[in-house]
Amino acid sequence: MTTTPGSALISVGIVDDHALFREGLREILEAGGDIGIVGEAGDSAGAVAMVGATKPDVLLLDVEIPGDEVTETVGKVRRISPETQIIILSMYDGPQLLTRLLAAGIRGYLLKSVHRHELIAAVKSVHEDPSRVVLAVSRHSLAHVESAPPSGGLSEKELEVLQLAAQALSNAQIARRLGLAEATVKRHMRNIFVKLNAVSRIDAVNKAVAASLLAPQSRSEGE
Template structure:
């Protein structure tokens, strides 16, 4: 997916929720925005998987309690079918354990359904513009009790990706070096951010160096 000319690009969004009235409300909100287009709706996990496979949307808004597969399984299958699709969970529930599991599964956003429309729109734009970003609109309690993977639990491939990121290589350059798809590199970077509780590439590299997760010589000196 080419996102180099973002200012003139329409963000494709799929809505997955078993309540038709809620889907209609989301559609009305998002269709009123000039840079967002709804490509389809689904009311259960099976239909959602078909929708994602067919449309490969930029962003999926996924209700946490849709009928069918458990939500983390649905997220995992989304990631397999369409790696570049960004997944934002919409939920009535604010629980740190579920949030932790979903972050580990690869979501890039978790919003309570009580958020205002401008927060929803901002979240969709944010994860589209920066696939490595994670957007959360939950209580302070959940943020304080999210049990992320312990620092140090980076896979071998994540370590390789981060070592190359430390040398100031772009996602595309890292992908070529490792023989991976760029979408796969982005997914590894997002997982690294979650595992290290990092807010940027530099932050992730610094935390990894401090924890001896990558060798010091990985770091490229930047003026």
């Protein structure tokens, strides 16, 4: 089953390095009648290519596929298809990885031991409400996540760039201040926009302040 323009199906991409597991997921999801599989991949490079070509509503991403580390794959997917909601599938219940992935922008983390109705419900839930996060993990992992401070998924360097952007410095000025290439600063700004779901520099700064990632400050005129 595949989605077509104008269809009411929820489009889903599946990424796992085991073909038999992908086939099982396809059968489970398509049995519901309102979910269509638009692509599959077995590694991180294939995942990014598939998402770029199909822009699925939801991506089911195995945590241990060959290639890039999973948080890198999540970041690439979010850059090329910000509207795609990512649900991680894993055999392991690790609170540190879960925290990092939530900061990177995933919308779900499910252990592979979940029942089929839980999987279908998770896909529909994050599609219907992109702000919702669905977790099927242990109480220990959940407690760890709830006690972790918000980071917005921004790296230390991205926070430095955004701090200077909040002072109304241009990309060229930020590059000189941090000893970076201007192209690198632009890449950091694009990543910041994606991670904060921002549409402008001012919007990114305001959202970072609201999330306590940056302290409120008066804007200067730059250098």
